Amino acid sequence: MIFKCKNCGGGMIYEAGKKSMYCPHCESTDSEYIVNEGSITVCGNCGAPITVGQFTSSDNCAHCGSSLVFNERIEGGYRPNLILPFTVNKDAAVEALNKEFDKRTFTPASFLSEKSLKNIRGMYVPFWLYDYQADYDFSGEGRKVRSWISGDTEYTETSYYNVIRQMKTDFDKVPADASNVMEDGEMDLMEPYTYEELMDFDPKYMSGFFGEVYNAGADELEERAKIKARSASEQLMQQSLSGYNSVTPHRKNLNLTRNGLNYALLPVWIYRYDYRGETYRFYVNGQTGKVVGKTPVSRLKLLLYGFTTLLSVSALAYLATEILEIL
Amino acid sequence: MKEYFKFFRWIYITLVIFLAIFLAIRGFHYFDSRMEHYERTNTECATTRRVFDNADVLSDKEEKKLAKLIEKRQAQTNCDIVLVTLNEPLREYAEAIEPDAFSDEYVRVYAEQFYADNKFGYDEADGDGIILVDNWSRADDGMIHTWLLSKGIVEDIFSYKDLDHILDRVYEYVENNPYRAYKTYINDFYDDMRGNRLFHTNAPGFLPIIVGVIASIIFIAVNWKAKSGVNTTTPVTYVSGKRADFVNAQDIFIRRSVTQHRIQSSSSSGGHGGGHHGGGSHGGRGHSR
Numbered sequence: 368m369i370f371k372c373k374n375c376g377g378g379m380i381y382e383a384g385k386k387s388m389y390c391p392h393c394e395s396t397d398s399e400y401i402v403n404e405g406s407i408t409v410c411g412n413c414g415a416p417i418t419v420g421q422f423t424s425s426d427n428c429a430h431c432g433s434s435l436v437f438n439e440r441i442e443g444g445y446r447p448n449l450i451l452p453f454t455v456n457k458d459a460a461v462e463a464l465n466k467e468f469d470k471r472t473f474t475p476a477s478f479l480s481e482k483s484l485k486n487i488r489g490m491y492v493p494f495w496l497y498d499y500q501a502d503y504d505f506s507g508e509g510r511k512v513r514s515w516i517s518g519d520t521e522y523t524e525t526s527y528y529n530v531i532r533q534m535k536t537d538f539d540k541v542p543a544d545a546s547n548v549m550e551d552g553e554m555d556l557m558e559p560y561t562y563e564e565l566m567d568f569d570p571k572y573m574s575g576f577f578g579e580v581y582n583a584g585a586d587e588l589e590e591r592a593k594i595k596a597r598s599a600s601e602q603l604m605q606q607s608l609s610g611y612n613s614v615t616p617h618r619k620n621l622n623l624t625r626n627g628l629n630y631a632l633l634p635v636w637i638y639r640y641d642y643r644g645e646t647y648r649f650y651v652n653g654q655t656g657k658v659v660g661k662t663p664v665s666r667l668k669l670l671l672y673g674f675t676t677l678l679s680v681s682a683l684a685y686l687a688t689e690i691l692e693i694l
Numbered sequence: 695m696k697e698y699f700k701f702f703r704w705i706y707i708t709l710v711i712f713l714a715i716f717l718a719i720r721g722f723h724y725f726d727s728r729m730e731h732y733e734r735t736n737t738e739c740a741t742t743r744r745v746f747d748n749a750d751v752l753s754d755k756e757e758k759k760l761a762k763l764i765e766k767r768q769a770q771t772n773c774d775i776v777l778v779t780l781n782e783p784l785r786e787y788a789e790a791i792e793p794d795a796f797s798d799e800y801v802r803v804y805a806e807q808f809y810a811d812n813k814f815g816y817d818e819a820d821g822d823g824i825i826l827v828d829n830w831s832r833a834d835d836g837m838i839h840t841w842l843l844s845k846g847i848v849e850d851i852f853s854y855k856d857l858d859h860i861l862d863r864v865y866e867y868v869e870n871n872p873y874r875a876y877k878t879y880i881n882d883f884y885d886d887m888r889g890n891r892l893f894h895t896n897a898p899g900f901l902p903i904i905v906g907v908i909a910s911i912i913f914i915a916v917n918w919k920a921k922s923g924v925n926t927t928t929p930v931t932y933v934s935g936k937r938a939d940f941v942n943a944q945d946i947f948i949r950r951s952v953t954q955h956r957i958q959s960s961s962s963s964g965g966h967g968g969g970h971h972g973g974g975s976h977g978g979r980g981h982s983r
Binding site: 471472473508509516519520521522523524525526527528529530531532533534535536537538539540541552553555556558559595596598599600602603604606607610657658659660661662663664666669670672673674675676677678679680681682683684685686687688689690 | 701909910911918924927932933940941951954
C-alpha cells in the first residue's frame with residue numbers, strides 16, 4: 368500500500384507537526400489516494416524487489432525511498448484496533464534529545480559533540496493493551512501509636528483496629544509492548560501515553576514511519592501487564608491504609624480479571640548511536656516527547672565533581688557547626 | 695566551566711549565605727561585646743598575672759598573646775580568667791590539704807587552693823572568675839588530669855554541661871596545639887558568659903570532613919551508572935476515573951493499650967572523669983587524658 372498525492376503523484380507521508388497527510392514534493396496536505404500495488408517482496412512504486420523483516424509492517428523502499436505499508440501485515444489477525452498517531456515530529460524529537468543530553472552532566476563531551484541525530488527514526492511499536500477488573504479483598508490489624516511526655520514519664524498509647532478494605536478497580540489499557548527489538552524496561556519508562564488521542568486504526572498514519580506487527584501473542588505477554596496492574600493495586604491499597612503507623616495483613620486476595628484487549632500501535636522515535644564500540648539507544652515518546660535511554664558516564668568528570676562536592680559540603684558543614692557554636 | 699558553576703550554583707549560594715550569617719553573627723558579637731563593662735572591684739588580688747605556664751608548653755609569644763586575650767575577655771565578661779599549666783606530681787600537695795583526695799582530684803585541690811591563695815575574683819577575693827589547671831604530669835593512674843573551676847557568678851551561670859563542653863573543646867586541640875586549646879578555653883568561656891552560645895554541638899573538628907566525604911561518596915555512587923529515565927506513571931495512570939473504588943472500607947476499633955516509662959536523665963559526659971566538689975561553695979569539672 369502506498370499513499371500518493373492527487374496533485375503531483377508523489378508519495379505522501381503522515382506529518383506529525385501538521386497532523387495531516389503531507390506531500391513533500393508539492394506540499395499539498397490531505398490529498399492522498401491509496402495505491403494497492405506491490406507486496407511484501409516487491410515495491411509498489413518502483414517494482415524493485417524488497418526484503419523486509421519478519422515483523423515489519425511498514426518501511427521505506429531501499430531503491431526509490433517510497434513509504435510502503437504492507438497489507439499482509441495490517442490485515443486479518445494483524446490489523447490493529449487502535450493507533451496513536453505521532454504528534455512529535457522529527458525536529459521536535461531531535462530537540463528533545465538535545466535538551467536531554469544537555470541535562471546529562473556526566474556524559475563525555477566527545478559523545479555530545481559526535482552525536483549525529485540525523486539517523487533518528489520514527490516507529491510504530493506494537494502494544495497489547497489489557498483491560499482488567501481488579502478485586503482486592505483485604506483485612507488486617509492496624510495500629511495507631513501516639514506518645515507524649517508528662518513530667519519525667521513518657522507515655523505511649525497504641526490503638527488497635529480491625530481494618531477491612533474491599534477495592535474494585537477497573538484498569539483501562541495497561542500496556543505491554545509486543546516488539547522483541549524494544550527493551551521492556553525502557554518501553555515501560557516511555558509511559559504514560561495519553562490515550563484520549565487513540566484513534567481507530569488507519570494505515571495512513573503509518574506512511575513515512577517504520578512499523579511492526581506484534582512479535583508475540585497477547586496471552587504470552589500478559590504477565591508484564593498483570594505485574595503493573597498488581598503493583599498499582601497494591602499501592603492504592605497502601606494509600607488507603609496511610610492513617611496507620613503499621614498494618615499487619617491477615618487476608619490479602621487480589622484477583623485480576625481481564626475484560627478487554629486491544630492491539631495498538633504507539634509512536635516512538637528511535638535514535639541509535641555507536642560510540643567507542645558500544646551502541647546506545649535512545650527513545651523519544653512520539654506523543655509526549657519524553658526521552659528514555661542511557662548515555663555513557665565520564666568517570667573522570669564525575670570524580671572531579673565528587674571532589675568539589677567533598678570540599679563544598681565540608682565547608683558548609685564547617686560553617687554550620689561554627690554558626691551553631693557562636694549562636 | 696559554565697556548566698560546572700551552573701551545576702553547583704545552589705551549593706555555592708548556600709555557602710555564601712552561611713558565610714554571610716557567620717560573619718554577621720561574629721560582627722554583631724564583636725560590637726555587642728564592647729558595650730557592657732564594669733570596673734574591677736577586687737583590690738586584694740595578689741597578682742596581675744593570669745597565665746602561669748609552669749609546664750612550659752607555650753612559647754613566650756604565645757603566653758603574651760593569651761595574656762592579652764585574657765585581659766580583653768576579663769573586661770568583657772567581668773570575670774577573672776586564669777590559666778595554669780603544671781608538670782609536677784600533686785599528690786603530696788593535695789593530700790596535705792585533703793588527705794582523702796583521689797588521684798584525679800589532686801588537680802582540683804590545686805585549682806581551688808591556687809585561686810584562693812591568689813585571691814582571684816573580679817568583684818572580690820575568691821569571687822567571680824574561672825581557672826583552668828592543666829597538669830601535664832601523669833598521675834599515679836597514668837592519666838593527665840585537668841580541672842576547670844568556676845567561681846562566683848560563673849558557678850551560678852555555668853552548668854556541668856557548659857564546663858564539660860569547654861573541656862571537650864580544650865582536649866580537642868591540647869595535645870597537638872596547646873596554644874589553640876587554651877585560646878579556645880578563653881574564647882568559649884567568653885561566648886558562654888555573653889550568652890552567645892545557644893547550642894553546644896560538641897562536634898569533633900573532623901566532622902565537617904566526614905560529612906563531606908559521605909556526601910561525595912553518595913554523589914558519586916548515585917551518578918556512577920547512567921540511568922535510562924524516570925518512571926512517570928502513578929498508581930492511577932491506568933485506573934478508570936483515576937481513583938480506586940472502595941466498596942467496603944471499615945476501621946473497627948478493637949482495643950487500646952498504654953505503656954509508660956520513666957525518662958532517664960544523664961548529666962555527665964561519657965568517657966571523662968570528674969565531678970562536683972560537694973564540700974565547697976564552688977563548681978568545677980575535670981577531664982583526663
